Each structure stands twice: as structure tokens, then as C-alpha cells.
Amino acid sequence: MARVFNFSAGPAMLPEEVLLQAQEELPDWRGSGLCVAEMSHRGQEFVSIAEQAEADLRELLSVPDDYRVLFLQGGASSQFAMVPMNLLRGSDRAAYLNTGSWSKKAIAEAERYCTVEIAASTEEARFTRAPTQDELTLDPEAAYVHYTPNETIEGVEFPYIPETGDTPLAADMSSILLSRPTEVTRYGVIYAGAQKNLGPAGLTVVIVREDLIGQPLAGTPTMFDYATHVQSDSMYNTPPTYAWYLAGLVFRWIKRQGGLESMAVTNARKAEALYAAIDASGFYANPVELACRSRMNVPFTLADPELDRTFLTKAEATGLVALKGHRSVGGMRASIYNAMPEEGVRALIAFMQEFERKYR
Numbered sequence: 229m230a231r232v233f234n235f236s237a238g239p240a241m242l243p244e245e246v247l248l249q250a251q252e253e254l255p256d257w258r259g260s261g262l263c264v265a266e267m268s269h270r271g272q273e274f275v276s277i278a279e280q281a282e283a284d285l286r287e288l289l290s291v292p293d294d295y296r297v298l299f300l301q302g303g304a305s306s307q308f309a310m311v312p313m314n315l316l317r318g319s320d321r322a323a324y325l326n327t328g329s330w331s332k333k334a335i336a337e338a339e340r341y342c343t344v345e346i347a348a349s350t351e352e353a354r355f356t357r358a359p360t361q362d363e364l365t366l367d368p369e370a371a372y373v374h375y376t377p378n379e380t381i382e383g384v385e386f387p388y389i390p391e392t393g394d395t396p397l398a399a400d401m402s403s404i405l406l407s408r409p410t411e412v413t414r415y416g417v418i419y420a421g422a423q424k425n426l427g428p429a430g431l432t433v434v435i436v437r438e439d440l441i442g443q444p445l446a447g448t449p450t451m452f453d454y455a456t457h458v459q460s461d462s463m464y465n466t467p468p469t470y471a472w473y474l475a476g477l478v479f480r481w482i483k484r485q486g487g488l489e490s491m492a493v494t495n496a497r498k499a500e501a502l503y504a505a506i507d508a509s510g511f512y513a514n515p516v517e518l519a520c521r522s523r524m525n526v527p528f529t530l531a532d533p534e535l536d537r538t539f540l541t542k543a544e545a546t547g548l549v550a551l552k553g554h555r556s557v558g559g560m561r562a563s564i565y566n567a568m569p570e571e572g573v574r575a576l577i578a579f580m581q582e583f584e585r586k587y588r
């Protein structure tokens with residue numbers, strides 16, 4: 229069967245080149261006689277794979293030396309707890325920006341460990357925009373400020389990095405990390421589940437500034453203390469070796485495409501084309517304020533929701549899959565991460581136009 233264009237929010241498409249390389253290396257990684265999934269994580273072969281992946285990631289993002297890069301498990305959802313456990317550092321307060329479904333989850337988890345101050349919320353606007361810098365009420369006593377630069381479900385992204393003075397900024401970059409250059413030095417901690425732009429599910433990348441490590445909340449489980457993973461090069465226990473390897477192949481692929489600047493240009497082009505098609509029609513709509521529209525996740529509705537099911541069935545028959553919007557917002561959502569080719573977006577637009585002609 230031919231490969232389809234997978235518009236899922238995650239696990240998402242992987243570059244075909246990466247899949248083919250993995251296929252070729254599957255039974256025998258470079259003459260080792262082993263599949264990467266069979267290797268000891270402490271053996272020379274896997275350690276070289278792990279180190280190369282970290283070096284490539286550091287190079288792609290220009291990660292400074294005083295930041296540690298961790299390859300963990302537990303998903304971004306575990307970071308909802310690890311961030312307060314590690315970043316509170318004796319304080320009982322943290323500030324959160326409430327901008328959508330994922331920040332709400334981060335807030336609910338943080339509330340188990342501290343008082344959460346909502347520095348801004350766009351809930352009243354039904355999460356159709358990001359707050360402006362002027363709207364942020366920042367308490368200098370907060371241990372850190374947490375935000376979600378790209379809300380995967382609502383399709384809202386921040387068009388700027390919040391300025392938080394000396395207060396460390398924590399960012400859930402699950403759905404944008406590696407889709408464009410990122411100024412790492414503006415952040416105390418960045419984390420992302422891998423299953424969108426980085427690789428397969430099962431791996432979580434954390435980039436954390438050194439001075440924030442080592443003062444965990446009392447009672448923090450060993451596995452939830454960043455220091456544990458820093459001291460053991462992310463090998464305190466068995467790491468997700470195969471996911472780490474595949475992510476490493478994705479990092480190399482991104483480098484071959486010209487790095488993050490080049491990813492950003494292609495991603496902007498894909499998003500612009502899709503939003504232009506939505507805006508040009510009287511049939512599809514996207515509710516997000518123009519400046520805050522996500523370049524990764526494009527939610528849209530049909531003029532008549534009764535047609536949703538037909539749209540999805542026909543799209544799938546055309547090889548355009550996983551377009552159903554998140555159950556909490558309904559409608560459609562096209563996630564167009566790095567590995568979604570421009571050809572996939574063009575095919576989606578052509579399908580949408582054809583569908584509109586037939587059914588409006």
C-alpha cells in the first residue's frame with residue numbers, strides 16, 4: 229500500500245528517508261550484528277548513537293554549554309510534574325499562562341505542588357488567541373513562569389517569547405520544538421514529547437539550565453529529579469533506546485534539509501497555503517486571531533458539521549488521514565509538522581476545494 233499523508237497531531241509522520249534508513253539498519257546496525265533495540269544501553273555502540281543524537285540536537289538548536297539535554301521517558305505529561313518538583317526550589321508559588329487545553333493540564337498538575345498564579349488567561353476568548361506581553365501579570369516572587377508556546381489542540385501559538393525578567397521561563401514545546409529556530413537562552417527549561425517533530429513516541433526531550441538543577445522538592449521520586457538524569461547522562465535506568473536512535477536519525481535529516489531556518493521557511497509556506505485556502509472559502513473557517521495562528525496545527529470547521537463524517541471518510545479514501553479535530557473542540561485539524569511534505573498540504577487543499585464544490 230502507498231504511504232498516506234498523516235495529519236495526526238501525534239504520533240505524526242516521520243520523514244520517509246528516516247524510515248528507509250531505519251529499515252535498512254534494522255537487523256544489523258552498521259556491522260554490529262545487532263538491531264539498535266537489542267543493544268545494551270551501556271555498550272559502546274549505543275553510547276555512540278546517544279552522543280551523536282545529543283550533539284546534533286545541540287547543534288540544531290545552538291544549545292549553550294550551561295544547558296543540559298536530557299532524553300527521558302514519561303512524555304510531556306510527566307514534565308507537568310517534574311517542572312514544579314525541580315523548579316520551585318523552596319518557593320511555594322509559580323506563575324502559569326492559561327492558553328488552552330495543554331496549559332490547563334500543566335496547571336492542574338502544578339497545583340498539586342504549589343500555589344499556581346494565573347499570569348494571564350485567554351479562556352474567555354475560548355482560547356482563540358495568545359495574551360499579549362502587556363496582559364501578563366507577573367509576580368516577581370513566583371519561582372518560574374510556565375507557558376505553552378503552541379497549543380496543539382486549539383491551534384494557537386505565541387507570536388513572541390514572554391519577557392519574564394529574572395524569573396525562569398518554562399516552556400512546553402511539544403508541538404513546535406525543531407520546527408524553527410528557538411532562542412534557548414530565553415528559557416530556564418524547555419520540554420517536548422518527541423512524537424510530533426522529533427521522532428517516535430516514548431522519548432521526551434528536556435533542555436534545562438544547569439543552575440536550576442539540584443534543589444528538588446522534598447519527596448521527589450528519584451526518576452523525577454533532573455539531577456538523577458544529568459548525573460547519569462540520561463542512563464540512570466534503561467532509556468528508550470530505539471526511540472532515541474530514531475530521533476537521532478530525524479535530527480540528521482533536519483540537518484540535511486538545511487537546519488531549523490530552512491524548516492521554518494517550509495513550515496511557514498505550508499501553513500500560509502492552508503490558511504489562505506481556508507480564508508478564501510466561504511465553507512471552511514478557523515477561529516484563531518491571525519497573528520496567533522499555529523504553523524503546526526491548523527484546526528478548521530466545515531460550514532455544516534453534518535458533513536464532518538463524509539469529509540473524513542472521503543479524505544481517508546484519498547490518502548489524507550487523521551484529520552479529525554480533537555474531541556474537545558470538534559471539527560477538523562490538520563497537523564503539518566516537519567515531516568509533512570508540501571505535496572501533502574497541496575493534496576489536502578485540492579481535496580478541500582473539490583469537497584466544497586461538491587457539497588456546499
Ligand code: PMP
Nearest residue numbers: 303304305330380400402403421
Ligand atoms: N503538551 C502538548 C502541547 C501536547 O501537544 C501534548 C501531546 N499532544 C502533550 C503536552 C502531552 O504529551 P505526552 O503525550 O507526550 O505526555
